């Protein structure tokens with residue numbers, strides 16, 4: 177018998193059964209193997225995590241019994257022994273856990289060529305997918321932003337011309353009150369247009385962060401003051417619930433104030449003077465708990481801040497649009513509020529989502545406690 181000692185070639189060193197077991201157990205992809213009768217042969221830890229199964233040995237059990245909760249996966253594996261070709265790169269969305277899974281299937285053949293089982297290798301793509309989606313949105317925003325910047329710049333000059341010329345007309349018609357009133361209107365409309373153009377230019381300018389140790393509570397307090405000065409709170413009640421243990425984060429305090437002010441202003445406007453705005457925050461350390469997963473693998477310590485209102489909520493068909501620049505449902509809105517919020521949050525390597533909630537609206541801002549690049 178050849179052993180490791182009499183065979184000098186490391187490539188031919190025998191690999192122990194334990195090594196194989198550990199190799200499969202520690203893989204960062206999920207592995208599920210079944211035999212020809214459809215019984216589980218092995219499932220590694222990552223597979224158990226993805227299928228939300230308690231740790232245990234499932235070998236010998238019927239696949240249908242083990243994965244009864246995940247019919248999408250059962251469908252993928254059904255008929256695996258009868259198909260002429262098997263997918264080497266495919267994706268499914270597991271409705272049970274709302275997880276996107278990339279997988280490949282292969283047959284297990286014995287040394288004599290007999291098919292003795294099948295394996296599914298898979299990977300959780302949820303974070304990858306979310307990242308791609310954000311990437312696409314960012315590209316779109318960049319394109320829109322560039323066009324807006326050019327237009328805003330071009331509009332600024334004729335607008336200034338209108339203002340100057342209207343001023344001349346005013347001076348030339350001192351005795352005509354009707355003309356004076358009309359010209360005053362022209363000037364005020366031109367000033368408004370100019371303010372919008374300025375807002376657009378501010379929006380398209382890249383965000384430059386002045387990062388410092390920032391207490392989220394301070395940013396929220398300033399944001400509330402700013403929101404009250406810029407919009408009508410009426411009888412709406414504001415409740416802030418922040419744990420004392422919330423760690424300070426590395427962030428630009430002024431820009432964070434802008435983020436929360438925009439969210440609170442939207443909430444006040446949605447409430448129309450009645451109801452409640454709640455601001456809650458917590459620390460999150462794991463992906464399950466809502467921490468950021470920037471490299472799609474490792475969660476980074478994060479702070480999760482929710483701005484919740486009891487207003488009418490946002491209809492499902494609008495959810496896609498609200499972060500787009502210039503999308504507004506308000507007569508006086510510019511539709512830049514949430515686009516600016518997203519831009520600032522992105523610059524902090526954080527994320528903003530519209531989180532599901534019971535009635536009303538819940539915006540969730542997640543920020544890394546210490547962003548990698550600042």
Ligand SMILES: Nc1ncnc2c1ncn2[C@@H]1O[C@H](COP(=O)(O)OP(=O)(O)OP(=O)(O)O)[C@@H](O)[C@H]1O
Pocket residue numbers: 438442443446485487488489490498499503504505506508509510511512513514515537
């Ligand atoms: N808390 C909320 N409740 C209901 N709808 C909201 C809420 N926040 C945002 N929206 C919807 O999203 C749209 C876009 O919001 P965004 O802040 O970007 O622009 P705006 O508030 O319309 O204008 P601006 O912020 O520039 O004054 C709003 O017009 C509104 O329809």
Ligand SMILES: [Mg+2]
Pocket residue numbers: 438441442512513514
């Ligand atoms: Mg707004």
